[in-house]
Amino acid sequence: MSLLHWAILAPFIMAIFIPFLYKYFRQIHTGWFVLAVPVVLFIYFVQFIAGNSRGETVINSVQWIPSLGIDFTVYVDGLGLLFALLISGIGSLVVLYSIYYLSNKTEALNNFYVYLLLFMGAMLGVVLSDNLIVLYVFWEFTSLSSFLLIAYWYQREKSRYGALKSMLITVFGGFSMFAGFILLFIITGTFSIREIIGQADIIATDVLFIPALLLVLLGAFTKSAQFPFHIWLPDAMEAPTPVSAYLHSATMVKAGIYLVARLSPVFAGAMEWFWLIAGFGIVTLFWGSFTAVKQTDLKAILAFSTISQLGLIMCLLGLGSAALHYDFLDDNIYIAATLAAIFHLINHATFKGSLFMVVGIVDHETGTRDIRKLGGLMSFMPITFTLAIIGTFSMAGLPPFNGFLSKEMFFTGVIRAAQMDIFNMETWGMLFPVLAWIASIFTFIYSMMIVFKTFTGKYQPEKLDKKPHEAPIGMLIPPIVLASLVVIFGFFPNLLSYSLIEPAMASILPNLLEPGEKFYVNIYMWHGINTELLMTIGVIAIGSLLFLTLRKWSGFYNIFPKKLALNHFYDQGLVSMERGSNKLTNAYMTGSIRNYLVYIFAFFIIILGGALFTLNAFVINTNDLAPIGIYEAILSLVMVIGTVTILFAKSRLTAIISLGAVGYTLALFFVIFRAPDLALTQLVIETVSVALFLLCFYHLPKLKKEISAVRFRLTNAVISLGVGTLVTLIAISAHSTRLFESISNYFVEASYAEAGGKNMVNVILVDFRGFDTMLEVLVLGIAALGIFAMIKLRLAGRNEG
Incomplete structure (x- = not known):
């Protein structure tokens, strides 16, 4: 990466160290450590002035997602340099000011300076990015970091209110702007601002020109507090004064102006x-x-x-x-x-x-x-x-x-x-x-x-x-x-x-x-x-x-009714949305698991089934099917019997054993189909789940009588048959339809040559789909931490009680 990339990332990197500096150097105001970042950045950007005045533009690029045309390309031209100097220059003065404005003894300075550095880096990313998607990522980061800065004194209700209002309005505009960027990509086939400007004549004649223009301006108007979206800015003044001096005079509110100026060659x-x-x-x-x-x-x-x-x-x-x-x-x-x-x-x-x-x-x-x-x-x-x-x-x-x-x-x-x-x-x-x-x-x-x-x-x-x-x-x-x-x-x-x-x-x-x-x-x-x-x-x-004569005519302002104020409409809109969402949520959140499954499966049948039938996506082709052997038929019959037994079982033990029989039979299918790793996984999971079921039911109170016969419900029957039929048809259609050439041959050839593994399934999970596996592990880790936290909180509550 170039120095320009590091200039943008420098505030983010520094933000990582702020909590440690705050913890171990409490006798020194944290702002003194932070001050070096904007000062160095300002000095760095000043060096571009001479070349920029001669019309020179510095461009550096790092590939990010090249298959989608998304690269971390940064460039310094006249407009970008002007904003970079404002961000770093005013930022230096604001940090110096904050050192004397915020006390090192009474304020959580680690939070303040982390938020401030995140905002500074995000703003530099906005004004120096050539790629619209990268610009959008930094754009929303400014909304998030400004939300945290405005709510810095979160004990105050007005601070929380102002932060929420600013985020709701600016994020709404950001989503609209993102949609406009997508339309520009559809027209031009590129996310590069420089390349889009080069196709301005093509864009002007496209039917998507006006929708793209309107959506982009929504983002600009909300961020730069243009009427009628201006109502968030006065409430944002609940932030500490250094934040107001930085965000609301020189940087964040100028982001919308920057966007309009940057895209003027496209729409002007x-x-x-x-x-x-x-x-x-x-x-x-x-x-x-x-x-x-x-x-x-x-x-x-x-x-x-x-x-x-x-x-x-x-x-x-x-x-x-x-x-x-x-x-x-x-x-x-x-x-x-x-x-x-x-x-x-x-x-x-x-x-x-x-x-x-x-x-x-x-x-x-x-x-x-x-x-x-x-x-x-x-x-x-x-x-x-x-x-x-x-x-x-x-x-x-x-x-x-x-x-x-x-x-x-x-x-x-x-x-x-x-x-x-x-x-x-x-x-x-x-x-x-x-x-x-x-x-x-x-x-x-x-x-x-x-x-x-x-x-x-x-x-x-x-x-x-x-x-x-x-x-x-x-x-x-x-x-x-x-x-x-x-x-x-x-x-x-x-x-x-x-x-x-x-x-x-x-x-x-x-x-x-x-x-x-x-x-x-x-x-x-x-x-x-x-x-x-x-x-x-x-x-x-x-x-x-x-x-x-201000006192004599200032009463003129009292003529305007407060019910017609934009803030009143905003507040009433939030209240109405909250009440409506509560009513809607209470209508379907009944506490019944059966009702929730009915919603899910009914939605599944109607939406997915309707779409597949509308598009004529169901195809049944039996030419490539292998003959059904005696073992497959027997195992299928066993699974059907086990499943039906679960439905009509009159005791818990019978239902659990029948459920386990279905799982173990599925493992035998994997053995027959030569997938021993899947069979082993299925056996382990089934053994653990059956043991857990038995353990849980062991601790439940004894029933005075065994489970009575299940009453027939038409809704259950229709949904169960519908889901079963739809899934079966999807499976058959997926096997019968070949829109693309199978990728299995690629993995057969590349597993050992490129990943050094002979077990193709393991190689796919660890190497070819490594990010998927990593994120799955991450999700499980987060869930485990959440469960651990809840257990600790519950135990702590009992101890305090």
């Missing part, structure tokens, strides 16, 4: 792709910013802010997809949306990551995040206040910070989108700049709420759990680094132009470039007096007025 240009992404994005932008203003918890405000900002980036990617319909060399303004999306993706990671850390500091040092209890902290926490100013002003789109630049580019994108003459934009295009402008006003309001309601105003010590003071330097360094990047990228945005932004754009819109060409990227602060600047002035003016 289609009207459905344009409207779904741009439409849901602009609605999510508006709804997230509108809802954030009514929140009173700082993390809740940032949660809805994240939803809003994700909608902004998603909208830009949708608008940018229309660039395929224009010649960008003549008018490169149509790629402005994609440029803005990439730039804001970076900016959002910097200012939102720092703001989450600032909120964590406030919570850590005061004991609350409720803005109704906060105020006047500026004099106690001047550094934190400065960081909050930088982060919130950038998020509000104010100069001279990087958020102002990407927000202006966003305004440019939506204004130009309204001027498009495709996709019915002549009619509906004006909605984009209008909604964008209104959403920006609410963004300004909640940004001001975060900083001024927390750090200015009246100090209320009686409402605080702790006396506020500045955070330790270790907790301040990560947000200081991010806030510094906010300022640096604001004054020197072109540091990223051709190192990260342009290569990422080339990955999203490769069809617009000729070999050797590059997109023109030049980001600067002053564009003169234009529409975008006037929109910003309007945002500041109206936003300031609404912020100052």
Whole structure:
């Protein structure tokens, strides 16, 4: 495997050692051991920037399941490198922050860092995988690890609730995305993203194009919290603040954006792709910013802010997809949306990551995040206040910070989108700049709420759990680094132009470039007096007025009935599903073994028998049958007599002996058919089972009278005859049908030559079907451990009693 593969696997490998480091080095915070992983990974990925800016792509592959076209192929292009740097870079700062945020004495740090490393490795796998199936495996791993991180404080009901909600919604989207990947494979015959992009023209004309597009977008929308799937993100804020700063500002929620960007070369240009992404994005932008203003918890405000900002980036990617319909060399303004999306993706990671850390500091040092209890902290926490100013002003789109630049580019994108003459934009295009402008006003309001309601105003010590003071330097360094990047990228945005932004754009819109060409990227602060600047002035003016008069109009939010809230529908849906499943389960779980067998056998007869008759799969061919000898006939008669005896036996002992006679007779069949190993196995099993039966029945209470005659039941008769007849017909048909050449000759020839064994059956079990045998042993081992655990628990309970 290459270094790229090891880079992805490194967090998983480190996760194995965390419990031991936590156990044997308790005096050292476990985070210090973990910190080396993202730092080394970040340094490693930085080395790719120079080659990536020249258009070079690094590809390495390891075969996994080549027969199914599934290989562990990883490659670093502009888009993958950008996300890898965010994952490892922000990850380094988050781990450093967590060292000072989480106590080594009171927290189960072994669990926390194992979950965090699993998530980090899964995210790297998502953004660097070329194979769709491998990407999907890592994708679901992010859902699982984020579930564990959100539920880290599992003693809290809200943590468990938020974790379950996030997993249900994102896993649902993941399954939908997986179905879309299967459709892409059906169309193209490959799981390779690079090869699928090469067949984009073929995919666009296929009847499965729209279903594949819709299913893939379901996965992207659920993961990136797009309306109406956004409801999981605010509840996920019950996770520790380092988790929120990592998962919900820079990594997990960006996975859906990555998927849209990665598959844009496949679907971009289609009207459905344009409207779904741009439409849901602009609605999510508006709804997230509108809802954030009514929140009173700082993390809740940032949660809805994240939803809003994700909608902004998603909208830009949708608008940018229309660039395929224009010649960008003549008018490169149509790629402005994609440029803005990439730039804001970076900016959002910097200012939102720092703001989450600032909120964590406030919570850590005061004991609350409720803005109704906060105020006047500026004099106690001047550094934190400065960081909050930088982060919130950038998020509000104010100069001279990087958020102002990407927000202006966003305004440019939506204004130009309204001027498009495709996709019915002549009619509906004006909605984009209008909604964008209104959403920006609410963004300004909640940004001001975060900083001024927390750090200015009246100090209320009686409402605080702790006396506020500045955070330790270790907790301040990560947000200081991010806030510094906010300022640096604001004054020197072109540091990223051709190192990260342009290569990422080339990955999203490769069809617009000729070999050797590059997109023109030049980001600067002053564009003169234009529409975008006037929109910003309007945002500041109206936003300031609404912020100052917030108490007078905030009651407007109470008009909306809670019964119409999406969270209400989610909760009621879960309750209804639980009640319905309980009713259904109680209807068929009667406690009667007979009823369960009736369900199983009836299903077997109806489904399997119906399918075989419908497909005309029953074939009876007696040409290859050997003559029935006298021994076979006698043994068959003995088995029939033994079976009937079981049915009409009036004592337990008779029934057990008859059952054993059937088993021993079957062993004689194996002897006649020259299968001594099977005969020996059957004899051993039959002996043990008969002995166990006798032992069990010995300990049962004595019956006052022998078993009465079995009553005739029509249902039993029909099902037993049906199962017996169906199995017999299947066996005869299987013997009579030869769809493929028999593989027995292969095993005869290869058993000794390739596996070194003369006993063909043993060789098949141990070598040719080694994985099957290993898993069977594993299942038996798990069952044995489960039984042992139950016995131990029962004994422990008795001892305690």
